Amino acid sequence: xxxxxxxxxxxxxxxxxxxxxxxxxxxxxxxxxxxxxxxxxxxxxxxxxxxxxxxxxxxxxxxxxxxxxxxxxxxxxxxxxxxxxxxxxxxxxxxxxxxxxxxxxxxxxxxxxxxxxxxxxxxxxxxxxxx
Numbered sequence: 001x002x003x004x005x006x007x008x009x010x011x012x013x014x015x016x017x018x019x020x021x022x023x024x025x026x027x028x029x030x031x032x033x034x035x036x037x038x039x040x041x042x043x044x045x046x047x048x049x050x051x052x053x054x055x056x057x058x059x060x061x062x063x064x065x066x067x068x069x070x071x072x073x074x075x076x077x078x079x080x081x082x083x084x085x086x087x088x089x090x091x092x093x094x095x096x097x098x099x100x101x102x103x104x105x106x107x108x109x110x111x112x113x114x115x116x117x118x119x120x121x122x123x124x125x126x127x128x129x130x131x
Contacts, residue, residue: 083127084111085119092116096126 024039034042088109095115097104106118110126117123 083113085109085117085123086111088116094118094122096122 020040020043021036023043024034024036027034027039085108088107091105091107092109093116094102094104094106095117097118104118106116108119108123109116110123113126115126117126
C-alpha cells in the first residue's frame with residue numbers, strides 16, 4: 001500500500017515540476033531574462049508572501065506576515081514549544097482582538113504564552129504573525 005502512495009507522490013511532484021518548468025519557458029518566451037533557478041526562487045518567495053496575506057478579512061499592517069516571518073510558523077510546532085489552547089478560569093480579553101481595537105473576551109488562552117486568545121482565528125494569528 002505504501003508503494004502506491006509513493007508512486008502517487010512521485011507523479012504529483014513530477015507534474016508540479018513540469019508545471020513550473022512550462023511556466024518558466026512561457027515567461028522567457030515573452031522576453032523575460034530570468035534563469036530557471038531564479039524563476040523558482042521568485043515563485044517560492046511570492047507563494048510565501050501570498051500565503052501570509054489574509055484573504056478572509058482585512059488585517060492591520062502590524063499583523064501582516066512578511067516573507068521573513070515564515071519561520072515563525074515553527075512557534076506553533078508542538079514538538080518544540082507546546083503552544084496549545086487551554087481554558088482559563090475567568091473570561092479574559094483576547095490579545096489579538098485588542099490590537100485590532102476590538103474588545104472581545106474569551107475563556108481560552110495559550111497554555112505556554114499565558115495570554116488570552118480566541119481559538120479561531122486569533123490563536124494561529126498570534127503565533128504565526130508579527131504583532
